[in-house]
Each structure stands twice: as C-alpha cells, then as structure tokens.
Amino acid sequence: xxxxxxxxxxxxxxxxxxxxxxxxxxxxxxxxxxxxxxxxxxxxxxxxxxxxxxxxxxxxxxxxxxxxxxxxxxxxxxxxxxxxxxxxxxxxxxxxxxxxxxxxxxxxxxxxxxxxxx
Amino acid sequence: xxxxxxxxxxxxxxxxxxxxxxxxxxxxxxxxxxxxxxxxxxxxxxxxxxxxxxxxxxxxxxxxxxxxxxxxxxxxxxxxxxxxxxxxxxxxxxxxxxxxxxxxxxxxxxxxxxxxxx
DNA sequence: ACAATTGTTCAATAACTTTTGAACTAAGGA
DNA sequence: TCCTTAGTTCAAAAGTTATTGAACAATTGT
Numbered sequence: 001x002x003x004x005x006x007x008x009x010x011x012x013x014x015x016x017x018x019x020x021x022x023x024x025x026x027x028x029x030x031x032x033x034x035x036x037x038x039x040x041x042x043x044x045x046x047x048x049x050x051x052x053x054x055x056x057x058x059x060x061x062x063x064x065x066x067x068x069x070x071x072x073x074x075x076x077x078x079x080x081x082x083x084x085x086x087x088x089x090x091x092x093x094x095x096x097x098x099x100x101x102x103x104x105x106x107x108x109x110x111x112x113x114x115x116x117x118x
Numbered sequence: 119x120x121x122x123x124x125x126x127x128x129x130x131x132x133x134x135x136x137x138x139x140x141x142x143x144x145x146x147x148x149x150x151x152x153x154x155x156x157x158x159x160x161x162x163x164x165x166x167x168x169x170x171x172x173x174x175x176x177x178x179x180x181x182x183x184x185x186x187x188x189x190x191x192x193x194x195x196x197x198x199x200x201x202x203x204x205x206x207x208x209x210x211x212x213x214x215x216x217x218x219x220x221x222x223x224x225x226x227x228x229x230x231x232x233x234x235x236x
Numbered sequence: 237a238c239a240a241t242t243g244t245t246c247a248a249t250a251a252c253t254t255t256t257g258a259a260c261t262a263a264g265g266a
Numbered sequence: 267t268c269c270t271t272a273g274t275t276c277a278a279a280a281g282t283t284a285t286t287g288a289a290c291a292a293t294t295g296t
Binding site: 119140142167168170171174175178191192193 | 283284285286287292293294
Binding site: 041042043051052054055058059073074075076 | 272273275
C-alpha cells in the first residue's frame with residue numbers, strides 16, 4: 001500500500017503556493033516543521049478540523065508534493081518533503097515556515113493541550 | 119486619486135501565498151521583478167489575459183500587499199512591494215521570484231513580441 | 237468639444253474549493 | 267471472531283474565485 005506522490009520535478013510552483021495559501025494547511029506544515037524527525041499521523045491534526053476535512057487537506061499537501069505520506073499499518077505517517085522542495089525551489093519552504101512560525105493568525109495544533117508546567 | 123493598499127503589518131502570509139498561487143499573477147510578479155525600477159502600466163500585461171481580467175488580477179495583487187499601484191493620469195503604475203514583503207516575510211519574495219524565473223510552465227509576458235535580432 | 241486611450245465596475249456565469257455526514261475499508265487487539 | 271482505531275471515499279451543499287462582455291469614468295491629445 002503506497003499512496004501516489006509527484007516526483008520532485010513534477011512539483012509545480014503555483015500549485016505549491018496555492019496549497020500553502022490556506023490557513024489550515026499552513027498550520028499543518030508549521031506543525032510538521034516544528035516536529036521534524038518525529039513521524040506524525042493524521043489524528044495529530046484534529047484540532048484543525050474534522051477527520052474528513054483533514055483527510056482532504058492532507059491529500060492536497062501530498063498531491064502538491066509538500067508532504068510525504070507513508071502507510072504503516074492503520075496509520076499514515078506524514079513528513080515534509082524538505083529536500084525535494086529545497087532542490088526545486090531553494091529557500092522557499094524555509095522562508096514560508098519562518099513566516100508561519102511568527103503568524104499569530106494561524107490556527108494552532110495542540111491548542112487544546114493542558115498546560116502542565118508551574 | 120489613490121487606491122487602497124494594506125499597510126505592511128496588514129499583509130497576511132496565507133493571503134500572499136494564495137494570491138501568488140495563480141499562474142497569471144505569478145507571471146505578472148515575475149515580469150515586474152525582471153523590470154524592477156521601470157514603472158509598468160496595466161497594458162503591459164495584456165498578453166496574459168483580457169483587460170477586465172487583468173484589472174481583477176492586479177487588484178488581487180494590490181489588495182494582498184504584493185504590489186503598489188500609483189495612479190498617474192490615465193495610467194496606473196505598478197511596482198512590487200519588495201521592501202514591505204521582505205520586512206514582513208524575509209526571503210519569501212526572492213525565493214518565489216527565483217523559482218518563477220525558472221518555471222517554463224508560466225505564461226510569458228511579451229510572448230507576442232517580434233524577434234528582432236539576427 | 238470630440239475622440240482616443242486607460243483602465244474600472246457591474247452582473248452573470250462558469251469553474252473550482254472547502255466542508256459536511258454517512259458509509260466504508262483495513263489493520264490490530266481482546 | 268468481534269470490536270476498536272485510523273483513515274478514506276462519496277455525494278451533496280456551501281462558498282469562493284476566475285472569466286466574460288457591456289457600460290462607464292477620467293485623462294489626454296487634436
């Protein structure tokens with residue numbers, strides 16, 4: 001079971017920009033960047049919308065070549081395609097993430113988490 | 119006669135990305151970048167669409183804070199808001215332009231020009 | 237004053253995108 | 267085997283964006 005992904009050279013600039021130009025998807029990408037290395041499954045993102053809706057947004061990100069989705073058992077592990085995006089559009093992803101990190105208007109993943117520290 | 123523009127801090131990241139995520143508008147931005155310094159009026163872009171349609175796309179770019187439109191007589195002079203965009207989202211515009219320059223799929227301004235050189 | 241040039245606005249339409257709920261599949265555990 | 271967990275698919279509804287043509291406005295040149 002493997003899902004279809006564009007090859008690096010099939011990744012289209014206007015498409016990547018359009019896909020990143022949605023607050024929900026930008027929030028997903030920001031969170032993925034903040035947890036780089038840790039493979040995340042879809043339910044991490046339930047703060048951002050319904051299961052169905054996330055399935056839709058995560059498919060858009062995958063189809064645009066922004067993320068890679070690996071099927072592992074009943075989970076999908078989602079990662080940023082940093083290397084491919086950097087090869088194709090140098091500096092773009094980094095500047096988008098840096099700007100997204102500073103954006104208070106974006107919805108937050110983990111907004112419903114309990115603050116545990118004193 | 120001055121047209122409404124967002125202030126630098128009103129420029130929104132998802133909105134800028136969404137507005138740049140359209141081939142026509144990306145082609146406009148690429149052309150503006152290639153003619154930096156030279157003020158361009160709307161009719162420069164007629165290769166990319168009808169007058170009405172360009173009016174629409176140029177308004178989107180202005181409203182998102184990507185371009186500045188100055189009214190001079192019967193013309194509108196359009197420039198990139200490089201400084202504001204760079205202050206707000208460092209490196210973003212440059213990486214988008216660099217990627218757009220290399221994108222053969224984008225429509226070209228001046229595609230209908232006659233090749234004059236030997 | 238008249239005509240030409242530049243570009244806008246409006247309303248209609250066409251084409252997409254996002255969101256939803258109900259029904260579904262596939263793997264894993266009891 | 268049955269139940270749960272994780273996520274998809276489908277069709278409908280809602281919302282948004284892009285494109286068009288006809289009519290308009292403002293400036294400039296004659």
